[in-house]
Amino acid sequence: MDLHVVVPAGGSGTRLWPLSRATNPKFLHPLTGTERSLLQATFDRLAPLASAERVHVVTGTAHATAVARQLPEVPERNILIEPLARDSCAAIALAAAVIEQRSPGAVMASFAADHLIKDTEAFGRTVEEAVRGAAEGKLMTIGITPTRPETGYGYLQCSETAELGVQQQVLEFKEKPDLATATEYVESGRYLWNASMFVWRTDLFLRELAQRRPDVFEPVSEIARAWDTDDRVSVVEALWATIPKVAVEYAVMEPAAADGLVATVPGDFGWSDIGDFETLGELLSDTRDGAHVVSTPAAGEVVTVDSAGVIAVPAGGRLVATLGVQDLIVVDTPDAVLVCDRSRAQDIKRLTEILRDTGRTEYV
Amino acid sequence: MDLHVVVPAGGSGTRLWPLSRATNPKFLHPLTGTERSLLQATFDRLAPLASAERVHVVTGTAHATAVARQLPEVPERNILIEPLARDSCAAIALAAAVIEQRSPGAVMASFAADHLIKDTEAFGRTVEEAVRGAAEGKLMTIGITPTRPETGYGYLQCSETAELGVQQQVLEFKEKPDLATATEYVESGRYLWNASMFVWRTDLFLRELAQRRPDVFEPVSEIARAWDTDDRVSVVEALWATIPKVAVEYAVMEPAAADGLVATVPGDFGWSDIGDFETLGELLSDTRDGAHVVSTPAAGEVVTVDSAGVIAVPAGGRLVATLGVQDLIVVDTPDAVLVCDRSRAQDIKRLTEILRDTGRTEYV
Numbered sequence: 001m002d003l004h005v006v007v008p009a010g011g012s013g014t015r016l017w018p019l020s021r022a023t024n025p026k027f028l029h030p031l032t033g034t035e036r037s038l039l040q041a042t043f044d045r046l047a048p049l050a051s052a053e054r055v056h057v058v059t060g061t062a063h064a065t066a067v068a069r070q071l072p073e074v075p076e077r078n079i080l081i082e083p084l085a086r087d088s089c090a091a092i093a094l095a096a097a098v099i100e101q102r103s104p105g106a107v108m109a110s111f112a113a114d115h116l117i118k119d120t121e122a123f124g125r126t127v128e129e130a131v132r133g134a135a136e137g138k139l140m141t142i143g144i145t146p147t148r149p150e151t152g153y154g155y156l157q158c159s160e161t162a163e164l165g166v167q168q169q170v171l172e173f174k175e176k177p178d179l180a181t182a183t184e185y186v187e188s189g190r191y192l193w194n195a196s197m198f199v200w201r202t203d204l205f206l207r208e209l210a211q212r213r214p215d216v217f218e219p220v221s222e223i224a225r226a227w228d229t230d231d232r233v234s235v236v237e238a239l240w241a242t243i244p245k246v247a248v249e250y251a252v253m254e255p256a257a258a259d260g261l262v263a264t265v266p267g268d269f270g271w272s273d274i275g276d277f278e279t280l281g282e283l284l285s286d287t288r289d290g291a292h293v294v295s296t297p298a299a300g301e302v303v304t305v306d307s308a309g310v311i312a313v314p315a316g317g318r319l320v321a322t323l324g325v326q327d328l329i330v331v332d333t334p335d336a337v338l339v340c341d342r343s344r345a346q347d348i349k350r351l352t353e354i355l356r357d358t359g360r361t362e363y364v
Numbered sequence: 365m366d367l368h369v370v371v372p373a374g375g376s377g378t379r380l381w382p383l384s385r386a387t388n389p390k391f392l393h394p395l396t397g398t399e400r401s402l403l404q405a406t407f408d409r410l411a412p413l414a415s416a417e418r419v420h421v422v423t424g425t426a427h428a429t430a431v432a433r434q435l436p437e438v439p440e441r442n443i444l445i446e447p448l449a450r451d452s453c454a455a456i457a458l459a460a461a462v463i464e465q466r467s468p469g470a471v472m473a474s475f476a477a478d479h480l481i482k483d484t485e486a487f488g489r490t491v492e493e494a495v496r497g498a499a500e501g502k503l504m505t506i507g508i509t510p511t512r513p514e515t516g517y518g519y520l521q522c523s524e525t526a527e528l529g530v531q532q533q534v535l536e537f538k539e540k541p542d543l544a545t546a547t548e549y550v551e552s553g554r555y556l557w558n559a560s561m562f563v564w565r566t567d568l569f570l571r572e573l574a575q576r577r578p579d580v581f582e583p584v585s586e587i588a589r590a591w592d593t594d595d596r597v598s599v600v601e602a603l604w605a606t607i608p609k610v611a612v613e614y615a616v617m618e619p620a621a622a623d624g625l626v627a628t629v630p631g632d633f634g635w636s637d638i639g640d641f642e643t644l645g646e647l648l649s650d651t652r653d654g655a656h657v658v659s660t661p662a663a664g665e666v667v668t669v670d671s672a673g674v675i676a677v678p679a680g681g682r683l684v685a686t687l688g689v690q691d692l693i694v695v696d697t698p699d700a701v702l703v704c705d706r707s708r709a710q711d712i713k714r715l716t717e718i719l720r721d722t723g724r725t726e727y728v
Binding site: 018301303305306316318319320321322323324325328330332334335336337338339340341343344347348350351354355358360363 | 382665667669670680682683684685686687688689692694696698699700701702703704705707708711712714715718719722724727
């Protein structure tokens, strides 16, 4: 198999602040239990599915050099730099259109740069099945078999009870539900987590995009035609900013699902989006003296006394000491320290909003 | 008035770890609400009582240069450097013996380098009264009128109900009491806090020392005789290490009190020993958004969201952010971060012990 792969590398991971920053986002960090960043781990995981020449990364100007250095194997022409963030539809459409330009009728697969997957083999088998569906003309997604009634993810509503590895139709894309709804979803066995993993023929995706969102399709197509020419800079400058900001689910996948064009392969391969410090503590920590210590390179030491349920991220290289505290997240970085109750891990974004609103953007 | 003043500058302030360190102790820090260190504030407070030529500092080798630079007004010959820490009796006895050598029959007063006093005038009046007692031949102490049943201090038992500024006899020195005993002490009106402030004629103090602790008196006297000569180094090297470690209260003041030789002047001048982060938060913080922010030079910013009762010491220059936490002490320094429940402020010393025991002495 030699897929065309697209890795959208955007988003700053505000629930991982102050570890993840706008200028140094989650996907560039080695939150993998190894020295490799999430982006690099994503690349490594795709190696059996796609040669490096077929891997594309779509990223912003702020992170292009870091991406280029972290992934020296990826050809320069495959690092697609967006001058401005225009949400996932523009990013994925640009990649699809450039790939279609270079390899008409290619099958492409898109995977986020900042997810963690434990079972690479099971992941590969699931992708293979999705590729079969894509070759048959479906817009494919890979859905994650839910392990809990998570309210932080969107869901895919399947036509039947989900069966691992067995392709079936997606009836609807569901927004993040409340807990009662999420519980119903999980109990029904007919819902999967939407991890924004897509597999399709580029020509078919672009056809759907053209029908449903010509305001995205037209500038993107014109940019893609110019991409490998001397006109790229002037065309991008003229058109990119005109593209509306919209998520690919909303722009294409939801209406296409309503028309019966979307299918999914349920997967179960130890997926996590490493979305918050709770997840990080669960997946990537050593437990010492009642503290879950998340290891990062150049991590500082942690000393806890009479403390329980502490998630410590000593990423500033300093000593982190706790005494007589319970259920806290303590994150040390070179220029900011966070102390947060574990029950509030989802609200860390608020701090970044406050910092931004009060002009302390250097910390965001 | 031109007293001879002695400022013992020792002790590392382990309850203020990681702000205070063995190599950078409390008295060198500007924990005064100004740019002046506690040592400098002590010097400033004594200026109306003693000319700089009569101020002496007794300190260890680790802090001698910092002391010399923080107090350029103090003559070099008055900075008495102990080669090894030998507790307060040796330190005060050395200063008394050197002063007696230089100015026989002088009245000297001794005040710790790391205490904070709000009302300098009331302090001065209390010292003046103590000097009168010393001139009459008593070993004088200044006792602090207690404002709460503090279990962290020793107490002076007075012969009568303590009356502000009125000299009276000290019957006994009491060790740190339990809470019930401390409450009895405070309710009786006959106990004062022992702040280790002493005023006496050097010849009388040395006479009492000679009687009660010849093992301290003899080497100290020999060292003092050599102090202003070329023999100082060799005599100090030969004798200093032989001096037993003992507190001046235990060695001299307690037995002298039992013999009716000790008197006190009760004082009330906003005294604090800045002993822990609770005290620091109470005396030296601005309150912002539910956090008591202790200002130090080069302090970082503090942002708190849904947090209450936080004492923040952003002394590392970094941003300190809290979310959804209650009653915590958060201290940031260039190489260590502490998160401690406020109810455990007295136990921070344990952390320094653990760090020392586990070989992480660079943080102690």
